[in-house]
Amino acid sequence: MNVFSALIGFLLFIILVDFFVGLRRTNDLVRYLATNLSVYIVAAVLLLLFGPFFLLSPVKINHQVKQDGQITLVYPNDLAYDYERFAYLTKKAQDNVYDLYQQIVPIKFLLVSSNVNMVRYGSPPVAAARGLAGINVRFSKMDEGVLTHELSHHYLSQTTGRNPFYFPRWFDEGLATYLGDMDSMVKFTQASVLKNSLDKGLYQEDLVYWNCFTGHLRWLVLDLRARPLEAYTQSYFLVKFLADDYGKDNLRNLIWESKTSPSFEQAFQTVYQMSLDEFHQKFLQVARDFKDTPEGLFEEFKNPPKGGN
Ligand SMILES: [Zn+2]
Numbered sequence: 001m002n003v004f005s006a007l008i009g010f011l012l013f014i015i016l017v018d019f020f021v022g023l024r025r026t027n028d029l030v031r032y033l034a035t036n037l038s039v040y041i042v043a044a045v046l047l048l049l050f051g052p053f054f055l056l057s058p059v060k061i062n063h064q065v066k067q068d069g070q071i072t073l074v075y076p077n078d079l080a081y082d083y084e085r086f087a088y089l090t091k092k093a094q095d096n097v098y099d100l101y102q103q104i105v106p107i108k109f110l111l112v113s114s115n116v117n118m119v120r121y122g123s124p125p126v127a128a129a130r131g132l133a134g135i136n137v138r139f140s141k142m143d144e145g146v147l148t149h150e151l152s153h154h155y156l157s158q159t160t161g162r163n164p165f166y167f168p169r170w171f172d173e174g175l176a177t178y179l180g181d182m183d184s185m186v187k188f189t190q191a192s193v194l195k196n197s198l199d200k201g202l203y204q205e206d207l208v209y210w211n212c213f214t215g216h217l218r219w220l221v222l223d224l225r226a227r228p229l230e231a232y233t234q235s236y237f238l239v240k241f242l243a244d245d246y247g248k249d250n251l252r253n254l255i256w257e258s259k260t261s262p263s264f265e266q267a268f269q270t271v272y273q274m275s276l277d278e279f280h281q282k283f284l285q286v287a288r289d290f291k292d293t294p295e296g297l298f299e300e301f302k303n304p305p306k307g308g309n
Pocket residue numbers: 149150153173176
């Protein structure tokens with residue numbers, strides 16, 4: 001569940017309450033039911049056919065649906081010419097997240113042609129984002145990095161059975177960026193940005209700031225507006241440090257432990273035998289020594305093979 005789903009759930013709740021309040025007050029029950037139910041049915045059909053519930057709809061006008069293993073791809077007819085690239089990149093993203101999660105979970109990707117349609121399908125107008133029933137992908141901004149990033153969010157909640165508020169924002173976003181550290185996401189992996197944010201006071205000193213629902217809101221409302229580059233970069237380096245210095249196996253153990261531990265802090269303590277605060281202090285001791293990775297190398301290997309299936 002993301003914040004958008006919570007909002008939709010809240011709206012549905014208000015509508016339901018309003019319906020029952022009206023039901024108790026009405027003098028003409030048949031007329032009340034007929035009017036209200038027909039409005040609800042029309043609204044539900046519109047939301048299924050053209051809105052945020054589109055991926056759940058059995059009827060998908062002007063779209064094609066293809067399944068490959070656990071990946072379901074939905075794309076508009078006018079973008080069918082690029083299906084091969086869509087299929088190739090989503091498969092690559094699945095391989096990238098599998099390395100850490102060691103499990104394959106079902107996912108639906110919806111290819112979206114414009115920013116307006118991204119909003120219509122229930123996600124913000126960014127490169128890719130989780131909608132109500134899958135991942136919406138903005139066609140012109142699709143690459144392996146963003147697909148892997150969004151898929152990691154999906155895998156983290158699906159493999160642990162936790163809602164996203166269980167994990168501090170820095171961990172969920174950092175892990176997603178760590179696994180998808182390529183293409184357009186490379187901008188969030190630069191040590192010079194981290195150093196600069198430490199120097200200019202843009203670094204978030206207190207990791208608890210990103211905990212729970214309020215941490216989620218702070219990320220969305222404050223960080224993504226005022227300092228998205230710094231927030232993503234800090235999160236990326238925290239997780240990268242965890243993976244590089246304490247091993248990927250421990251990172252896998254942390255995800256495993258999250259399934260049963262009552263809190264992320266406790267899961268972290270169990271796996272690493274130190275508190276999050278101790279870990280953060282160790283990180284800060286070396287954060288300024290990180291080096292930028294050279295960009296642009298091996299670009300030719302990132303492109304899908306031409307003419308193949
Ligand atoms: Zn993200």
